[in-house]
Amino acid sequence: MNCPIKRWTRRKEARPQEILAAALCLFVEKGYAATKIEDIARAAGVTRGTPYLYFANKEEIFKAVISELLLPQIAQGDEIVNGWQGSARDLFIELMRFWWGQMRNPQLSALPKLMLAEGGNFPDVLELYREGYVQSGNALIRRVLQLGIDQGEFTPCDLDYAVHVVCSPVIMALISQHSLNCLPPDYDPERYLQTILDILLTGLMHRKG
Structure with missing residues (x-):
């Protein structure tokens, strides 16, 4: 994974987002501890002191990575659920595909690993990730599952655990x-997601008739 070094071609207002990216x-590439703010400035193509115009320190940058790059996905997912007019089954598929598509970004997809590796050393960052993203995302999925149960599309189940499953x-x-690195050598993300959906929506047991 390479972090390209570039010079600013965008308006000044775009710089915080570029610094966060x-x-x-x-x-993800080097680890939090090994990354210096001057490394971030260099990778973003800005002067050494520019990140300090927007962020007090490296931990504030870490928090902003979560709040600015990851949490907006929850708001988008919420819009999908709130505006849905079709079946709960189709909504479930739509929400899962939205989440999968967002997390296909190479950097965003590495966030779970990053939080496992670094989150314990930064409880404020970990709590932001857990409350703002994990718990909010689980709540969205729970809403869809509950909708399916209420509409008679899904079999009633223990939702406290179903969201984690x-x-x-x-x-x-x-x-x-x-x-x-325990995925198949020819790992196909689309096949993987489709298998998840097939098993979750139809189950493993053969149903006569």
Whole structure:
């Protein structure tokens, strides 16, 4: 994974987002501790002191990576659920594909690994990630599952655990891509997601008739 070094071609207002994107790339590539703010500035193509115009320190950059690059996905997912007019089954598929598509970004997909590796050293960052992203995302999935149950499309189940069963295969795939390397050699993200959907929506047991 390479973090390109470039000079600014965008308006000044875009610089914080570019700094965050460069920071995330370096955090994933080198680790948080090994990344210096001057490294981030260099990767973003700005002067050494520019990040300090927007962020007090490296931990504030870490927090902003979560709040500015990751949390907006929750708001987009919320819009999908709130505006849905079709079946709960189709909504479930739409939400899972939205999440999968967002996390296909090479840097964003490495965030679960990054949080496992670095989050324990930064409880404020970990709590922001857990409350703002994990718990909010779980709540979205729970809403869709509850809707399916209420409409008679889904079998009633223990939703406290069902949301984790739904999320776990996705998180496992993301972690495997960046560390465990236990996915098939010819790993196909689309086939993987489709298999998740097939098993979750139809189950493993053959149903006569």
